[in-house]
Amino acid sequence: MIDYSSFLNHLSDTALEPWQAPLETQLEDLWRTLKDGNLPRLLSYVDALPEANTTKVSLSDIVTATGDISDTEALRTQLKNLIPWRKGPFDLFDVAIDSEWQCNMKWQRVAPHVSDLNGRHILDVGSGNGYYGWRMKAAGARTVAGIDPSWLSVVQHLAVNKYIADPSHTVLPFTLESLTPNLELFDTVFSMGVLYHRRSPLDHINELKGAIRPGGELVLETIVIPGGPNESLVPIGRYARMNNVWFLPTADTLASWLDKMGFVEIKIVDQTITTPEEQRPSDWKPGQSLENYLDPNNHQLTIEGHPAPIRATLVATKPENQRLKRYHLD
Numbered sequence: 001m002i003d004y005s006s007f008l009n010h011l012s013d014t015a016l017e018p019w020q021a022p023l024e025t026q027l028e029d030l031w032r033t034l035k036d037g038n039l040p041r042l043l044s045y046v047d048a049l050p051e052a053n054t055t056k057v058s059l060s061d062i063v064t065a066t067g068d069i070s071d072t073e074a075l076r077t078q079l080k081n082l083i084p085w086r087k088g089p090f091d092l093f094d095v096a097i098d099s100e101w102q103c104n105m106k107w108q109r110v111a112p113h114v115s116d117l118n119g120r121h122i123l124d125v126g127s128g129n130g131y132y133g134w135r136m137k138a139a140g141a142r143t144v145a146g147i148d149p150s151w152l153s154v155v156q157h158l159a160v161n162k163y164i165a166d167p168s169h170t171v172l173p174f175t176l177e178s179l180t181p182n183l184e185l186f187d188t189v190f191s192m193g194v195l196y197h198r199r200s201p202l203d204h205i206n207e208l209k210g211a212i213r214p215g216g217e218l219v220l221e222t223i224v225i226p227g228g229p230n231e232s233l234v235p236i237g238r239y240a241r242m243n244n245v246w247f248l249p250t251a252d253t254l255a256s257w258l259d260k261m262g263f264v265e266i267k268i269v270d271q272t273i274t275t276p277e278e279q280r281p282s283d284w285k286p287g288q289s290l291e292n293y294l295d296p297n298n299h300q301l302t303i304e305g306h307p308a309p310i311r312a313t314l315v316a317t318k319p320e321n322q323r324l325k326r327y328h329l330d
């Protein structure tokens, strides 16, 4: 089991306080029923991380902790045990974690378009190991709750936060669907790289809306295809070698889905083709990466012949006067 008490304590006396009790119960239920044989092994690597005295943290393009550490090679060994590192980059006491994704590139595309994060309570759905959460903290966020069903992501965050020691930033082992519904508490909800994994994208958008407070903001990033309104692709078989891809809308179609689900002030703020500069193999994520998922003779197409990945970012507001059916938290 993982000790989330410092995050739960952080929620006291904040706008997220109504979430404290249901979250505590949800975690207790999880530990009682958990059968994941992988978790103890992953946690043993975190337990074996060497002690350090962190003197400086820099939450910029490379999320960095510096200071005095007892054993750099032990640090490298335990961090390597947590391979693959898909999201990053990080640098912990001069151990450079060169992740598969250069997430700083996405953050540079997204950050200029989101409302000022200063003092905000944020839910990051499909947070991975929390790389973006650190960037949100640097932008002034008061709370960042990442949620991700991947234990590896959860444990990688634990490893990084052992040295940054921030109780207001966590990664919880939950899907959006399993979270307390209609919390309506978060000022900003991010869903980046998740919608195409959901079989029912409108339900995903509705669940995101349920987590946002009236007047709060949604930041939605997903793979899109080129084209106009009302077009989308449901790839038969795999897409870029992934077998869990469902709906790939055009950016216009995605905007119309947000409109249909009751969001306002919908803006398509960015569309960018994913390049092998942004997603590539490394020592920290060996094996195949984007280059292997594209048609070798035509990078406009995936290996299966679908349009190659373009990532769109949309920003939208939940109307002030729109409260959802209230979930009873008591």
Ligand SMILES: Nc1ncnc2c1ncn2[C@@H]1O[C@H](C[S@+](CC[C@H]([NH3+])C(=O)[O-])CC(=O)[O-])[C@@H](O)[C@H]1O
Binding pocket: 087, 101, 103, 125, 126, 127, 128, 147, 148, 149, 150, 153, 174, 175, 176, 177, 191, 192, 193, 194, 197
């Ligand atoms: N139902 C779900 N609820 C919550 N998380 C989920 C769900 N299903 C999958 N995930 C998680 O969503 C993440 C998708 S990656 C995006 C990471 C980051 N946001 C990024 O923008 O780089 C895809 C990508 O590489 O773009 C994975 O960590 C899944 O475990």
